[in-house]
Amino acid sequence: MTDSKPDVSPLSVPVRSQEEILRLRRQHLNPTLSVSYREPLKIVRGEGAWLYDQDGQAYLDMVNNVCHVGHCHPRVVAAGQAQMARLNTNTRYLHDNIVEYALRLNSTLPAPLSVVFLTNSGTEANDLALRLARAHTCAQGVLVLDHAYHGHSPSMIELSPYKFNGKGGAGRSPHVRVLPMPDTYRGLYGPSGDAGQRYGAHAWSAVESLQAESMAPAVFYAESLLGCGGQIVLPPGYLAEAYEAVRAAGGVCLADEVQVGFGRVGNHLWAFEEQGVVPDIVTLGKPIGNGHPMGAVVTTPEIAASFVTGMEYFNTFAGNPVSCAIALAVLDVIEEEQLQAHALRVGQFLLDGLRGLQQRFDVIGDVRGRGLFIGAEFVSDRDTRTPDPQRARAVVEAMKARHILLSTDGPDDNVLKIKPPIVFSQANAERFLDQLDEVLRIL
Numbered sequence: 001m002t003d004s005k006p007d008v009s010p011l012s013v014p015v016r017s018q019e020e021i022l023r024l025r026r027q028h029l030n031p032t033l034s035v036s037y038r039e040p041l042k043i044v045r046g047e048g049a050w051l052y053d054q055d056g057q058a059y060l061d062m063v064n065n066v067c068h069v070g071h072c073h074p075r076v077v078a079a080g081q082a083q084m085a086r087l088n089t090n091t092r093y094l095h096d097n098i099v100e101y102a103l104r105l106n107s108t109l110p111a112p113l114s115v116v117f118l119t120n121s122g123t124e125a126n127d128l129a130l131r132l133a134r135a136h137t138c139a140q141g142v143l144v145l146d147h148a149y150h151g152h153s154p155s156m157i158e159l160s161p162y163k164f165n166g167k168g169g170a171g172r173s174p175h176v177r178v179l180p181m182p183d184t185y186r187g188l189y190g191p192s193g194d195a196g197q198r199y200g201a202h203a204w205s206a207v208e209s210l211q212a213e214s215m216a217p218a219v220f221y222a223e224s225l226l227g228c229g230g231q232i233v234l235p236p237g238y239l240a241e242a243y244e245a246v247r248a249a250g251g252v253c254l255a256d257e258v259q260v261g262f263g264r265v266g267n268h269l270w271a272f273e274e275q276g277v278v279p280d281i282v283t284l285g286k287p288i289g290n291g292h293p294m295g296a297v298v299t300t301p302e303i304a305a306s307f308v309t310g311m312e313y314f315n316t317f318a319g320n321p322v323s324c325a326i327a328l329a330v331l332d333v334i335e336e337e338q339l340q341a342h343a344l345r346v347g348q349f350l351l352d353g354l355r356g357l358q359q360r361f362d363v364i365g366d367v368r369g370r371g372l373f374i375g376a377e378f379v380s381d382r383d384t385r386t387p388d389p390q391r392a393r394a395v396v397e398a399m400k401a402r403h404i405l406l407s408t409d410g411p412d413d414n415v416l417k418i419k420p421p422i423v424f425s426q427a428n429a430e431r432f433l434d435q436l437d438e439v440l441r442i443l
């Protein structure tokens with residue numbers, strides 16, 4: 001497929017080759033910026049679930065969980081353009097957009113979650129949440145899940161085993177306790193009915209270990225499905241058990257919905273809902289602005305009140321009228337295009353298709369997920385479940401050659417991650433499954 005729309009830039013930016021851009025990035029930009037694929041792509045336009053390169057070649061985007069309602073959704077673009085042409089200021093003036101957004105967001109969340117703080121990113125949301133939790137509990141300790149990622153600031157790197165135990169990481173900080181991932185495929189406990197409780201019980205011992213060092217838990221951070229952990233679905237009862245342990249010791253519980261919120265998981269708008277719990281704090285990001293930088297924290301009136309110490313919380317850009325207009329348009333599109341139900345339908349079709357492939361190809365050890373948040377785990381031996389990251393990465397490159405964009409993750413980097421914009425269609429899913437079938441036959 002090629003692009004029918006010419007690449008017309010509104011700016012007079014010189015058009016450079018991929019090689020030239022790479023060279024200039026290496027020379028003048030932060031050297032830790034990574035690029036995807038052996039031969040990086042230069043993408044110049046996006047529409048729906050499609051990205052287009054500088055030659056007009058189309059690529060099916062199965063990676064981007066930020067441009068949630070589709071790349072450059074006209075409704076979202078128009079909302080941002082109109083508000084930008086009218087006014088952009090900060091929260092020190094009264095404006096309708098911010099209160100309307102708070103009302104709309106709150107109407108989707110269970111009581112007592114009803115106080116909204118807006119931020120500019122998921123990291124900022126998680127950072128602010130840590131301050132809220134500490135202000136409320138007067139404690140410092142934090143429980144996190146192994147391999148989790150919660151953001152790039154110093155305090156969030158300390159809460160992200162994905163980073164502090166990874167390359168260049170400084171290891172675990174004294175106030176942090178790491179719980180095992182409740183991975184029923186390769187974790188401590190198999191898929192037994194009580195796996196959720198057994199994994200959740202580790203929160204009790206983590207709390208005791210903090211107390212043994214004269215600390216108490218302020219907060220437990222958990223994604224409601226584990227992203228960097230390898231697209232892991234929490235076993236039933238997991239959060240209920242872990243929340244009980246944390247709350248019994250005076251801590252609060254946070255659901256990081258930065259990757260999995262806003263209907264992606266299909267069965268619910270918020271992924272924590274499947275676990276039957278109500279967190280004390282919910283953090284949001286990525287899809288909230290469909291690519292516009294934004295994040296949010298929603299908490300209870302009690303916790304929010306503990307943050308009222310006399311110190312102002314001012315955030316120059318957060319909650320500005322443009323961001324709120326965009327975020328409102330995202331909620332409108334999710335609702336009007338019934339994208340949550342769509343994610344459930346297409347996600348189920350993908351899961352069924354992947355399970356069909358799993359029956360034919362031994363390299364796929366496990367298929368899991370909810371809605372359009374799916375993982376396929378590659379192994380070199382089904383019985384020993386030996387991770388096969390080389391194969392997973394080879395699949396990603398081979399699919400890219402077929403113009404389908406994917407990525408890998410998980411502790412062993414052997415999980416094919418599927419998290420496209422949720423407008424991803426049944427036809428897109430069929431195309432992906434057909435191409436993956438061919439690639440698996442060849443590789």
Ligand SMILES: Cc1ncc(COP(=O)(O)O)c(C=O)c1O
Pocket residue numbers: 121122123124126149150151152223227256258259285286
């Ligand atoms: C679960 C989770 N939380 C927080 C963040 C941080 O969000 P941001 O990159 O917007 O700062 C990320 C980003 O990848 C994430 O996946």
